[in-house]
Structures are given as structure tokens and as C-alpha cells.
Amino acid sequence: MSDTLYLQLDQNIQINHPHIYLQDIAKLSCSNSKILNRLRVMPVANLAPDKPGRYVMSVMDLVDKIQQKEPDLTVTPLGETDFILTY
Numbered sequence: 001m002s003d004t005l006y007l008q009l010d011q012n013i014q015i016n017h018p019h020i021y022l023q024d025i026a027k028l029s030c031s032n033s034k035i036l037n038r039l040r041v042m043p044v045a046n047l048a049p050d051k052p053g054r055y056v057m058s059v060m061d062l063v064d065k066i067q068q069k070e071p072d073l074t075v076t077p078l079g080e081t082d083f084i085l086t087y
Contacts, residue, residue, distance in 0.1 A: 002072055002073070002074050003030060003031060003032040003035055003072075003073055003074070004030065004031070004073070004074040004075075004076055005028065005029070005030045005035065005036070005039065005066065005070075005073055005074070005075050005076065006028070006029040006030070006076050006078055007026050007027075007028060007059070007062065007063075007066075007075060007076065007077045007078065008026060008027040008028075008029075008077075008078040008079045009025065009026050009027075009059060009062075009077070009078075009079045009080045009083050010079065010080060010083065011080045011082075011083055011084065012083070012084050012086065013025050013083055013084065013085050013086065014086050015085055015086065015087050016087075018046060018047040018048065018049045018087065019043070019046055019047075020043070020044045020045045020046070020047065020085065021040065021041050021042060021043055021044060022039055022040060022041075022042045022044055022062070022066075023040040023041065024044075025044060025083070025085065026062070028040060030073075035070060035073060038069070038070070039066060039069070039070065042065065042066070042069060044057075044062065044065070045057070045085070047085075047087055052087045053086075053087060054084050054085070054086050054087075055084070055085040055086075055087070056082060056083075056084050056085075057082070057083055057084075057085060058081065058082050058083075059077045059080065059081050059082070059083070060081075062077075063075045063077060
């Protein structure tokens, strides 16, 4: 039986540091706690520390990264399809 990860994102996300992990920008839910813990600390982006601004990303970019790391996992995005990181 395949595990399912539920991924919920807001449209606008305020971040305070340039190293962004999945748990910093999304609410995650999965019945398999080992997979959930691995994905919480998955790097999403490394922004230039001297270039604050707004960065637009797509939830499909996150789904692709998650499926590369966990190929047997079913990812179900909830909420927004595009989101803005404000650093």
C-alpha cells in the first residue's frame, strides 16, 4: 500500500532566512512518520542572503522534488497552486 503525503500551502509565505526547507513553507500530513520526518527537512531553495525580495514558485516544483526523493509516495497538494516567498 502506498503512503500519501498531503501538502498544504498558503499563497503568500513570509520567510526570515535564505535556507528554506519544506516544513518552513508547507503544512504536511502523512501516516508514515518516517517519510514525514525526512520530507520536513528536505531543502526547497537556497536564496541569496543579500537579495531579499519576492520569489514565485509552483506547487508542481515541490511535487517533483518530493517524488524524486520518495518515488513510491503519492503527493496530494491542497490549497494554492502557486505561492510567493517573501524574504
